[in-house]
Amino acid sequence: MRIDLSQRRAVVSGSTAGIGFAIAKGLAAAGAQVVINGRGAERVEQAVADLRQALPGARVEGVAADLGTAAGAADFLLRVPETDILINNLGIYQTQDFFTIDDTEWERFFQVNVLSAVRLSRHYAPGMAKRGWGRVQFISSESAVQPQPDMVHYGMSKTALLSVSRGLAGVLAGSGVTVNAVLPGPTHSEGVARMLCAQARATGVAEAEVAADFIRQQRPASLIRRLASADEVANMVVYLASEQASATSGAALRVDGGVWPSIL
Known part of the structure; x- marks a missing residue:
């Protein structure tokens, strides 16, 4: 199978390191023009340089913006008004005792992990539908389906992404835009x-x-x-962004190494 995304532009939120960077690299390797995002300009510039070093000739640009805030998202969308592929990867996590998580922390996790994805999807998906082709993906987690006791607020946010993903897939039914969630494990x-x-x-x-x-x-x-590698997670994302995955929408696909013992 040869995945060719040379006619597509992709936005990957939170992509200066980790799974996000691996996704950006995978999409660029398939020919896509890729926008890397992070909060700080220095880290964004370094990630762009690293990707270009790994893939000479890659079409990549970087846009620094804090997508966990409404103002940061608005600034980003002014600078990147359209895309064909949206990967909602931005996320934060930390272990914390449930009884010490205050309201501010609950709201911070929801803003960064959920509303960043909602804002970008709300902006980009109508344009995709108008053009008759698009890919929206939400990077969730195994914690969405089996929340960990030491990260209840994180699990909440990742479960919310599954609901948004499946609901948006229904909103965009028949439009040529697919919407899916990917659930990495460790x-x-x-x-x-x-x-x-x-x-x-x-x-x-x-x-x-x-x-x-x-x-x-x-x-x-x-x-x-x-442990899975970041590239192994990225491989699933790149496939879902491809033309070959055109019949897959409304799905939650696991790249968790089988840690969730379910047949679905």
Whole structure:
């Protein structure tokens, strides 16, 4: 299967590192013109440089804007008014005891993880429908379907994305625009790598063994028995952005290594 996105433009929110950067790289490798986004100009510029180094000739630009705020989203949309492919990847996470999560923190997670995606989708999807082709994706999480006790606010936001994704797919039925959600599981992103490295230093155990212990202890249902790579998640996203995935809409597709023991 050869995926050709050379006639398409893609926006990937929160894409200076981790899964977002891997998605941007995957889309660029398939020929798409890609807009990388992050809050700070320096990180955006570095991500653009890194992608161009990895893929000489890639069509990539960077736009710094805080999409977790209405003002930041409005600024971004003025600078990038149209796209064919929208990947709502922006998200924050942290572990926190439920009884210490105050209202402000609940609202922050909803603003960044949910409303950023709503704002971008609300703006871009009508243009896609008018042109008769488009792809909207929401990067959710395995925590959407099995919320973790130490990240209840994060799980809430990722479950909300599943509802928005399925509802928007219905809104856009018959338009030529597909809408899907992708649910990564434990993934070896930069943030996870930092956590594993810190634990390795603290315990004197090799980082690879720390990662293996995490899967054994925290995700024992994993079928692949390892962390996924960011590129493995990106592969699913690139496929869903392709012409070949034109009959897939309203779906929630898992790239979780089988940690959620369900047949659906």
